[in-house]
Amino acid sequence: MNFTVRVDGGSADGLLPFPVRTLVLTGELDHGSAPHLRKALEAAYADQCRHLIIDVTGLAFCDSTGISVFLAARQTLAQRDGSVALAGLNARVQRTFRLTGVADAFATYSTADEARAAITPS
């Protein structure tokens, strides 16, 4: 299975008075596909993204390389007083997060809409 990243709404998407970006991931995130996600994150940072929502509803697999990319995003956005939220984790990916010991490092939501609603100006 391949891996895709779709940018769903940029900083101009909206209704929120600060830069939020949603990345929609599908397929398998691993050693081979992680560079695609890193590239999409670099673009988001360059676009002044502060709050990042990663929609993983369509993510079938994630390994520790993928988790290290999520952790790096969390560190980068924390320096901007921002955040990374994950939406729609399936049971398999959730287990990987839990066993890796990083499950509590991210706010998680059922859907990207819920994650968006939870972001409040600070």
Add this chain to the structure above:
Amino acid sequence: MDREGHAPAQWPITDDLSMLRGQVNDYAARAGLAGVRLQDLVLAVNEAAANVLDHAHGEGHVEAWHDDGSVTVEVHDRLGRLVPAHADAGNPGVTTLRGRGLWLMRQLCDEVRITRNADGSAVLLRQAIEPAGAGRPLGPAT
């Protein structure tokens, strides 16, 4: 259960870990692993092979075999930098970005062992097909 799966298997390590996961998944499933325990073994092999790509110039291969009690997968590299003590790696915590592969393997598999000889290093990953005390595993529908 058919006995064909008793034949050992061997695959090269390439950049395409997705293919390797598929190969290990099919082999271990035929050997009798299912569900989360099957997924866990596949992820552990993925982690060991990713380490070979990152730390051993990508030169290595994977061997698998099984008996009625367990499936064993050995991930070999030719560099030999991995030593047995690495199997005791602790949880690096959320502020460390990398280096959680071996820790994760230990959470995923019943047995993780590192061996080293003149040909390189190997990570042995073993998953019991019917873990003691776990009750009857939920097999696939017949």
